[in-house]
Amino acid sequence: MFVRGELEKIERKILNSERLSREDGEFLFACNELSWLGALADYVRKKVSGDIVYYNVNCHVNLTNICAARCKFCAFGRDKDDKGSYAMTIDDAIKLVTEASRDPHLSGLHIVSGLHPTWTFEKYLSFVEVLHEKFPTLHIKGFTGVEIQHFANISGLSVEEILIRLKAAGLQAIAGGGAEILTDRVRNLLCPKKCSADEWLNVARTAHKLGIKTNASMLYGHIETLSERVEHLIRLRELQDETGGFQTFICFPFLPKNTALEKNIRQTSMWDDLKTMAISRLMLDNFQNIKAYWVMLTVPVAQVALSFGANDIDGTIHRENILHEAGATSPRSLAEDEIIKIIREAGRIPAAVDCNFNVRRIIK
Amino acid sequence: MILDIAKEKISSGKRLERDEILALYEDNDLLYLAESARRVKEIHSGKKIFYTVNHHINLTNVCKANCPLCAYQCQSGDNRAFTLELAEVEKVVRSQGSGIREIHIVSSIHPDKTFDYYLDAVKLVKKILPHVGINAFTPVEIVNFAKISGKNFSEVLSKLIQAGVTSLAGGGAEILSDRVREIICPKKCSASEWLEVMRTAHKLGLKSNASMMYGHIETIGERITHLLKLRDLQDETGGFMAMMLFPFHPANTELGKKFNLRRVGSWEDLKMLALSRLVLDNFKHFKAFWIMLTLPIAQLALNFGADDLDGTIGEEKIIHAAGAKSSAGISREALEKIISETGYQPVERDSFYNEI
Numbered sequence: 115m116f117v118r119g120e121l122e123k124i125e126r127k128i129l130n131s132e133r134l135s136r137e138d139g140e141f142l143f144a145c146n147e148l149s150w151l152g153a154l155a156d157y158v159r160k161k162v163s164g165d166i167v168y169y170n171v172n173c174h175v176n177l178t179n180i181c182a183a184r185c186k187f188c189a190f191g192r193d194k195d196d197k198g199s200y201a202m203t204i205d206d207a208i209k210l211v212t213e214a215s216r217d218p219h220l221s222g223l224h225i226v227s228g229l230h231p232t233w234t235f236e237k238y239l240s241f242v243e244v245l246h247e248k249f250p251t252l253h254i255k256g257f258t259g260v261e262i263q264h265f266a267n268i269s270g271l272s273v274e275e276i277l278i279r280l281k282a283a284g285l286q287a288i289a290g291g292g293a294e295i296l297t298d299r300v301r302n303l304l305c306p307k308k309c310s311a312d313e314w315l316n317v318a319r320t321a322h323k324l325g326i327k328t329n330a331s332m333l334y335g336h337i338e339t340l341s342e343r344v345e346h347l348i349r350l351r352e353l354q355d356e357t358g359g360f361q362t363f364i365c366f367p368f369l370p371k372n373t374a375l376e377k378n379i380r381q382t383s384m385w386d387d388l389k390t391m392a393i394s395r396l397m398l399d400n401f402q403n404i405k406a407y408w409v410m411l412t413v414p415v416a417q418v419a420l421s422f423g424a425n426d427i428d429g430t431i432h433r434e435n436i437l438h439e440a441g442a443t444s445p446r447s448l449a450e451d452e453i454i455k456i457i458r459e460a461g462r463i464p465a466a467v468d469c470n471f472n473v474r475r476i477i478k
Numbered sequence: 479m480i481l482d483i484a485k486e487k488i489s490s491g492k493r494l495e496r497d498e499i500l501a502l503y504e505d506n507d508l509l510y511l512a513e514s515a516r517r518v519k520e521i522h523s524g525k526k527i528f529y530t531v532n533h534h535i536n537l538t539n540v541c542k543a544n545c546p547l548c549a550y551q552c553q554s555g556d557n558r559a560f561t562l563e564l565a566e567v568e569k570v571v572r573s574q575g576s577g578i579r580e581i582h583i584v585s586s587i588h589p590d591k592t593f594d595y596y597l598d599a600v601k602l603v604k605k606i607l608p609h610v611g612i613n614a615f616t617p618v619e620i621v622n623f624a625k626i627s628g629k630n631f632s633e634v635l636s637k638l639i640q641a642g643v644t645s646l647a648g649g650g651a652e653i654l655s656d657r658v659r660e661i662i663c664p665k666k667c668s669a670s671e672w673l674e675v676m677r678t679a680h681k682l683g684l685k686s687n688a689s690m691m692y693g694h695i696e697t698i699g700e701r702i703t704h705l706l707k708l709r710d711l712q713d714e715t716g717g718f719m720a721m722m723l724f725p726f727h728p729a730n731t732e733l734g735k736k737f738n739l740r741r742v743g744s745w746e747d748l749k750m751l752a753l754s755r756l757v758l759d760n761f762k763h764f765k766a767f768w769i770m771l772t773l774p775i776a777q778l779a780l781n782f783g784a785d786d787l788d789g790t791i792g793e794e795k796i797i798h799a800a801g802a803k804s805s806a807g808i809s810r811e812a813l814e815k816i817i818s819e820t821g822y823q824p825v826e827r828d829s830f831y832n833e834i
Contacts, residue, residue, distance in 0.1 A: 146821035148781050149512040156509055383819050384774035414744030414775050421508040421745075452740075459743045461506035 121147060128154050134397055139344035142393045148385065155392035155423030163402055163425040166476070167457045168467045171450055172222045173214035173432035177202050177241060179439075181228030183260070185305035187294070187336055189372035189440035191228050201230060204244050211249055214432045219450060222469045223249075224429075225256035226289050226436070235269040235276065239283055246284025253286050255469035259317035259328075260292030263309035273320045281326055287469045288321050290329025290364050295338045296346045303337060315353055322359025327470055330360045330401075334390055335368040335382035336375060343390065347397040354400045361471055362403035362426050365391050367410050371441025384415050388422045395423025403471065409437050412444050413456065420460045427453060481505055488514050488756060499702050499757055508749055515752035515783030522762050523785040527817045528827040531810060532580040532613075532789035535570060536796060537562050537599060541586030543618075545663035547652065547694060549730035549800035551586045561588065567599050571606045577810070578607065580789065580829045583614035584647050584796070587665075593627040593634070597641045604642030611644045611829020613687075617675035618650035621667035631678045639684055644829055646679050648687025648722055653696040654704045661695055662733055673711055680717025685830065688718045688761075692750055693726040693742035694733055701750070705757045712760045719831065720763035720786060723751055724770055729801030744775050748782045755783030763831060769802060777816045786827075787813055 124138050134142075142151065178201040181191035192199035202210075214220055223245065227238075238257070246254060257265075257280070265276045277288075294301065296311040309317070318328045330350050334343055354360050367382040367390075368375075382390075395404045405426040406419035416427055430453065434446045450466075454477050457464040464477040484498035494502070502511065538561040541551030552558050562570075571581065581603050585596075596615070603612055615623075615638065623634045635646075652662060654669040667675075679686055688708050692701055712718050725747050728734025755764050765786045766779035776787060792807045810826075817824040826834045 148820070149509050149516060153509040153513065383816070384778055385819050388778070412772075412774065414747075414772065415778075417743045417745050418508075418748060418775075418778060455740065456743055456745075459745045460508075 121145065121150065125154065128158060128396060131399075133399055136344055136348060139347065139393065139397050140341055142396065143340040143343065143389070148389060148392075151389060151392040151396075152422040155395040156421050158395055158399070159404070159423050159425055165462050166425070166465045166473075167420060167460070167462045168403065168426045168465055168471060168473075169450075169453045169457070170221055170429035170467055170469065171217060171219040172224055172429035172469075173211060173220060174434055175202075175207055175210060175223050175225045175241075175245075176435045177207065177225065177227035177238070178230045178233070179228050179435075180230050182231040183229050183305060183307040185308060186374040187304055187333065187368055187370075189369075190436040194231065201233075202241075204241060207241055207245060208248060210432075211245060211252070215249065215252075217430075217450075219466065219475075220252065221466065221474055222253035222255060224289060224431075224469070225254065226258055226291055227261065229261065229264045235265040235271070238265060239279060242280060242283040242285050253468040253470065254284055255287040255289055255329075256280070256285050258289045258292035259314040260308050262288065262317045262321075263313045273317055274324070277317075277321050277324050277326060281324065285326070287361070288318070288326060288328035290331040290360075290362070291366075293331045293346070293350075294333040295342050296349045297338075297342050300336075300338050300342060311349070315349065318359065319353060319357055322357035327359055327361045329362050329364060329405075330354075331364040331366055332390075332394070333366040333368055335386065336370075336379055343393075344397070347394060351398055351400060354398070358400070360401060362405045363394060363398055363401050364405040364407050364428075365394055366407065369410060369437060369440040369442055372439060384411075387411055387415060388419060391419050391424060392422045408448065409434050409442055409444050413448070413452075417456045417460060420457070420462060425462075427457065429453075485510075491759075493759055494757055496702055496706065499705070499753065500698065502753060502756070503698055503702075503749070506749070508745065508752075511749060511752035511756070512782045515755040516781055518755055518759070519764070519783045519785050525821075525823045526785065526825045527780055527820070527822040528763070528786040528825050528831060529810075529813045529817070530579045530789040530827050530829070531575075531577045532582055533570070533574055533578060533792035534582045534584075535562075535567065535599075535603075537567070537583065537585040537596070538588045538591070539586050539799075540588050542589040543587045543663065543665040545666060546732035546736065547662040547691070547726065549727070550796040554589070561591070562599075564598055564602055567602055568606065571603050574607065578610055579827070579834070580611040580613055581607065582647065582789075583612065584616055584649060585619065587619065587622045593623045593629075593637075596623065597637060600638065600641040600643055612642050613645045613647055613829055614638070614643045616647045616650035617672045618666050620646070620675045620679075621671050631675050632682065635675075635679050635682050635684060639682065643684070645719065646676070646684060646686035648689040648718075648720070649724075651689045651704070651708075652691045653700050654707050655696070655700045658694075658696050658700055669707070673707060676711060676717065677715060680715035685717050685719050687720045687722060687765075688712075689722040689724055690750075690754070691724040691726055693746065694728075694739055695737055702757075705754055709758055709760060712758070716760070718761055720765050721754060721758055721761045722765045722767050723747070723754060724767065725750075727770070727800035727802055731800060744771075744778075747771060747775060748779060751779055751784060752782040768808070773808070773816060777820060780817065780820045780822060786831075787817065789813075
């Protein structure tokens with residue numbers, strides 16, 4: 115560990131397992147000591163989560179891209195009459211999962227979709243019921259806080275009732291997306307039709323109380339300030355103190371291509387991505403897992419991110435749709451042996467997990 | 479513990495020996511290597527990161543060496559085959575903007591072209607752009623020139639200097655071990671010939687770069703031997719300006735197919751960069767060759783000991799034939815932005831690292 119003048123204080127806090135303050139977080143974003151930040155995050159990662167790196171053999175299921183919210187940062191959502199709009203039938207979903215199930219290691223589904231303007235909650239629910247019934251061994255992680263709040267709005271049920279019915283249908287975890295930046299200033303500008311920051315947090319809180327684990331995320335690199343990134347991390351940290359129900363935290367760098375912000379915003383640099391990853395690990399001292407989502411980071415950056423605080427590299431995915439609409443240059447899926455090679459080269463131990471981080475196989 | 483000795487040597491600026499280098503490699507502590515290499519970089523070049531406005535010219539891809547490692551070369555008659563006539567070279571050179579600082583010429587080992595063809599190409603560049611550096615030809619090409627012209631290395635190099643070459647390219651070193659070369663490039667010059675060309679060039683006052691191509695069939699021990707050979711020669715002559723690391727791109731190569739090789743990860747790239755910076759204590763500059771690494775990883779490399787992003791490049795053909803996904807050229811503004819984002823200071827250089 116290298117000590118550098120004014121950074122000593124923060125370094126000492128981390129070595130003493132003391133919590134970083136808002137000011138510390140802002141200071142870290144302002145500093146440019148990348149390998150110092152990485153080394154600290156790596157120290158914390160090792161202490162909190164050891165040398166195992168988690169991945170899953172999974173399949174993404176995006177039921178529809180027709181969406182009533184049409185957020186400015188999104189290249190996936192469409193109006194019903196737009197070219198390229200689609201809405202799966204139950205048979206379509208079964209076909210996709212049947213195909214992905216040819217891999218005997220497939221352990222779970224990740225279901226996130228647009229807010230379809232005419233679908234009812236029962237329609238979404240029926241996908242979970244049928245997929246769970248047809249593929250009982252697959253774990254189903256589904257829906258972000260945004261979708262859950264939407265289901266409550268369109269059905270007249272409470273968030274709690276929605277979650278209870280989804281759980282009964284076979285849902286085992288909630289996806290981490292839709293958090294974007296948890297401040298209403300940013301949300302009003304970028305995604306005014308999405309749930310508010312408080313609503314997003316409330317869905318997570320309610321799920322945790324019902325024993326449903328959720329993930330958390332941050333979409334950064336658009337119009338937010340660095341203080342708002344820190345605010346976002348602190349709000350997640352506070353809820354985690356309260357419930358302990360977040361499993362992993364995912365950093366999403368914003369990909370501007372094909373979005374309404376394309377002309378005004380440049381994609382983040384890898385420098386910013388790794389800094390944000392390391393600072394997230396340092397600020398989120400009560401999170402067990404930090405994910406390097408290779409789809410957005412690209413595989414080479416995701417691999418290096420394993421030394422900047424990450425201990426989770428997401429999954430094989432089968433076929434990624436949402437971010438490839440926004441110009442993601444990474445492949446649409448990764449072979450399991452490629453994930454294993456990436457993790458091993460970093461000197462760490464690969465472990466395949468289901469969506470609740472139960473270890474299925476440790477790859478010796 | 480060897481590792482402790484290695485770390486102690488690094489913090490006191492002492493030279494690393496073979497077993498210590500191996501211990502650091504096996505320890506695999508990426509950020510320790512990064513931080514150490516970055517401090518060494520800052521001793522050599524402070525907060526400066528160099529780049530240049532350059533253009534690559536590949537005269538031909540027709541080659542009689544047929545190295546299994548290469549996706550670029552082909553036989554004459556192949557539909558990919560090309561050999562530039564001097565008039566075409568002239569067109570490319572005349573199309574350069576006024577900001578051009580260096581022309582980089584490397585090519586294949588053409589079965590029929592005479593030494594005069596290459597000399598004439600250099601003279602042409604020199605005539606049109608008299609103040610621009612000409613970084614040209616690897617030792618592999620120099621050995622070929624000696625063979626086809628019946629001259630010795632010294633005579634070949636003197637002719638090239640007269641024609642206008644200002645420095646030698648650093649490629650073709652691959653791994654300086656004859657066991658490895660026998661498998662990856664059996665018809666290329668031997669390890670000792672490569673080193674002898676460089677020694678001769680340096681003695682004639684012709685500076686050069688050096689390189690290593692890793693991530694194929696070589697052992698870690700062979701990588702270390704390679705670095706130590708370069709370090710020894712640099713002790714002797716001081717003629718190397720910069721070191722470059724080339725990860726092997728297996729796509730479309732015989733070697734990749736035969737040994738079922740996959741491109742090593744960015745982890746290995748950054749680790750080898752940092753480790754090489756620590757081993758080659760007598761090299762002033764390390765290039766992060768963005769064409770090979772991609773721009774994001776090249777940017778990160780500035781934190782792992784590199785102090786030079788090479789150049790704007792223009793039209794790169796060799797590495798793109800092996801499936802490189804980076805673009806074939808980049809603007810000066812884009813390079814400066816990438817550097818500034820890291821907190822370092824972009825400095826435009828000429829062929830010899832003089833600031834412009």
